[in-house]
Amino acid sequence: MALTTDQSILEDGVPGNSTQMPEQPCTANTQFYRGTVATLRSGYLVEATAPASTDIVFGMIEDIGVSANLIVQGPGFLSPTGANGQISAKIKGGSFWLNCSTGADAITQANVQGLCYLYNENTVAATSGGGTRPVAGIVNRLAPSDLSLPNAVSVHLGASQPGPVS
Numbered sequence: 001m002a003l004t005t006d007q008s009i010l011e012d013g014v015p016g017n018s019t020q021m022p023e024q025p026c027t028a029n030t031q032f033y034r035g036t037v038a039t040l041r042s043g044y045l046v047e048a049t050a051p052a053s054t055d056i057v058f059g060m061i062e063d064i065g066v067s068a069n070l071i072v073q074g075p076g077f078l079s080p081t082g083a084n085g086q087i088s089a090k091i092k093g094g095s096f097w098l099n100c101s102t103g104a105d106a107i108t109q110a111n112v113q114g115l116c117y118l119y120n121e122n123t124v125a126a127t128s129g130g131g132t133r134p135v136a137g138i139v140n141r142l143a144p145s146d147l148s149l150p151n152a153v154s155v156h157l158g159a160s161q162p163g164p165v166s
Contacts, residue, residue, distance in 0.1 A: 003049075003121060005075035007035030009060050010097035010149070023065040025085035033076040036061050036121040037098070037157065038091045039134065044084045045091075048121040055134040057118050058158035059091040095140050095156045097149055101125035107153045111139045116155055124155055135160060 026032060027044040039048045039055040046055065064077045065088030080086045100107045105125035107116055116124040117133035124136045138159040143152035 003033050003036065006033050007122060009035045009062065009092065010152075023088035023090055025088050026079040028079055028084045028086065029081040030079050031076055032061055032064075032079065032089060033121070034061055034063055037118060037136065038089070039118065045089055048118060051118045051120070051134050053128070053132050053134055055118070056158075057134050057136045059093040060096055060157065062090040062092040065089055093158065095154050097143065097152045098136075098155050099123040100142075100151050100153045102151070105129075107139055107142070109142060112141060114139055115160070116153070124153060 024038065024040065024045045025043070027041070027046050030047055032045070032047060037048045037057060038059045038061050039046055039051055039057050041052060041055050045061075048055070048057075051057075077087070077089075099122050101119050101123055105119065105127050107124065107126045111126050116126060116136050116139050117128045118136040119125040119129075119133065124139075125133065127133075128135075137155045137157040138161070140154035140156055143149040143154070
């Protein structure tokens with residue numbers, strides 16, 4: 001489902017316990033929403049509505065970059081037409097709560113500390129969709145029943161090897 005508004009960023013673990021990431025240049029004429037998964041394609045941030053297997057997943061879009069020379073009227077922000085890289089976005093790294101795909105792509109307890117794959121801008125899946133989806137990161141844990149995040153999973157975005165939850 002394509003998003004039409006900014007999303008809340010729901011961190012898992014210790015807030016601020018990750019390396020500050022540099023701003024990333026945006027693809028031209030593209031709508032971005034805060035609180036969605038950040039993916040790079042050919043060196044530029046692209047929206048993750050239909051991620052490609054070669055996209056690089058590395059964090060969440062936090063806001064428009066400070067280098068931007070435009071006024072943003074929410075929700076989201078639209079990069080200008082023309083050349084790529086006219087604006088940039090701030091990216092937040094670490095572990096985040098994302099929606100979990102369903103059916104054969106559902107993430108279960110058996111997937112914890114294993115890879116998961118990006119399904120869309122706020123959903124991860126247990127399978128690569130036959131090699132068509134990029135690795136999103138490592139599954140940290142499933143949402144506890146008292147967290148009020150139905151069908152959610154904590155993912156360390158951009159990680160490709162299991163390790164401590166950040």
